[in-house]
Amino acid sequence: MKVNVNGATIANKFKTAQMNTGLLNKNNPVSEKNSPAVIFSQSGFKPNMPNDVLKDFSNDLARLKIDLKNSTDSESASKLVDEFLATHEQHKEKGVFDGKFDEFDTNQILQNSVLDLVDEVRAKLVDEHAQNNFKEMKARGNMVRFLTQALGISGEINYGEESVSRMVKLYEEKLKDGTLTSDNVKILDLEAFNKFREKNSKDIEEAIKERDAYGSLVQKLVGFKHSLVQYFKDNKTL
Numbered sequence: 001m002k003v004n005v006n007g008a009t010i011a012n013k014f015k016t017a018q019m020n021t022g023l024l025n026k027n028n029p030v031s032e033k034n035s036p037a038v039i040f041s042q043s044g045f046k047p048n049m050p051n052d053v054l055k056d057f058s059n060d061l062a063r064l065k066i067d068l069k070n071s072t073d074s075e076s077a078s079k080l081v082d083e084f085l086a087t088h089e090q091h092k093e094k095g096v097f098d099g100k101f102d103e104f105d106t107n108q109i110l111q112n113s114v115l116d117l118v119d120e121v122r123a124k125l126v127d128e129h130a131q132n133n134f135k136e137m138k139a140r141g142n143m144v145r146f147l148t149q150a151l152g153i154s155g156e157i158n159y160g161e162e163s164v165s166r167m168v169k170l171y172e173e174k175l176k177d178g179t180l181t182s183d184n185v186k187i188l189d190l191e192a193f194n195k196f197r198e199k200n201s202k203d204i205e206e207a208i209k210e211r212d213a214y215g216s217l218v219q220k221l222v223g224f225k226h227s228l229v230q231y232f233k234d235n236k237t238l
Contacts, residue, residue, distance in 0.1 A: 057087075058113065058117070115228060115229070118221060122221040126218055129211055135211075136207035139203040140159055142200060144167075147167040150182045151167060151170060151171060152182065153167070171193065
């Protein structure tokens with residue numbers, strides 16, 4: 001599943017802003033590895049805001065993006081997201097995004113970069129969700145492929161639980177009465193088949209668990225972005 005992130009990259013946004021202000025030069029290279037706050041600091045392009053809370057917040061979001069790249073499961077990803085959202089609540093208490101924003105000031109540029117970062121973080125979670133969905137389908141396919149080849153079943157195949165259960169029962173019955181032969185796959189004895197089935201079931205269960213967990217994290221980030229968009233909308237200078 002290919003995930004697209006809408007909008008220009010963070011670096012492009014700040015590169016445009018710097019060019020418009022004459023601040024881009026060879027001593028101030030723009031890198032996508034930098035967070036919005038770091039780019040502001042390096043360029044000398046200072047946001048018009050009462051404190052550094054917004055920059056601290058954008059740095060936290062950038063760190064979340066980097067840490068998620070190194071996470072290997074939904075549990076660690078969930079912990080990272082929850083810690084970030086808790087930190088955001090602390091930022092809000094300090095006055096993050098405090099004040100009005102007009103369409104052309106530096107706050108607007110930082111708003112857009114923050115929203116892009118949220119989208120990039122969400123894209124990582126969406127990709128993990130899709131990868132685990134694929135793992136589930138692959139595990140189911142492995143079981144169905146083995147059973148249909150072993151039983152000589154052709155034509156349209158139903159991958160549902162009930163259909164698979166019927167094939168498993170038929171496989172075991174034929175195996176016990178000695179009528180199970182196949183030129184397509186190696187026939188597994190009952191012990192080997194049970195091990196194969198248990199591993200396959202475990203793979204499916206783990207994939208579903210991870211997929212659903214990442215799905216919940218995606219919804220958290222979607223809700224978080226909506227809250228940011230609404231806040232920016234409510235506080236935009238008319």
